[in-house]
Amino acid sequence: MVNLLTRLRRPKSLAFLGLISLSLFSVLYLLSTRSTPPPSLPSHLPGSPSTPPSTLSPADAAKAEQTANDLYFAKTVQKLYAQYPFLRNLPIDTNKYTIVYDYQKQSLRVRLKKVSRKSVEKEINQTLTGIGVDLEKTAIYYLDQ
DSSP states (O other): OHHHHHHHTSHHHHHHHHHHHHHHHHHHHHHHHHSSOOOOOOSOOOSSOOOOOTTSOHHHHHHHHHHHHHHHHHHHHHHHHHHOGGGGGOOEEOSSEEEEEETTTTEEEEEEOSSOHHHHHHHHHHHHHHTTOOTTTSOEEEEOO
C-alpha cells in the first residue's frame, strides 16, 4: 500500500489521475444536461401571428411567436411567388436603371439613373418580358433621379 502511494505522488501519475477525473466529471456533466429534453413548442401553430399561451416561459413564448411569424411570412411569400413568378428575378440593377416591385402599390418601380425614359424604355420592356412580366397586366411607374 505504501508503495502504491509513493508511485501516485509522481508528477506524471498525478497529472494522469487529474486528467482521468476531469474527463469523468465532464462526461457526467454532459450526460446530466442532455437527460432533460428541451421544452417543446405548441403543437398547433396558427396561420397568422398571435399571442402565444401564457403558460410558456418568456423565452419559449418568444420562440413560439417567432415560429408563428416565420410560418406566416413563408406562406405569404409563397402566395406572392405563385401570383407573381417574376419576383424571384427582382431586383434588376444596371448602370442605367433599377427595377423593383413596390408591394404597397402592387406595381413595378423603375428608377432611372441619369438617362431619359425614352432611351431605355424599350430595353426595360424587353428585360421585363424576358423574366415573365405581362406588361399589359402589370403596372409600371418610373422615377427620375
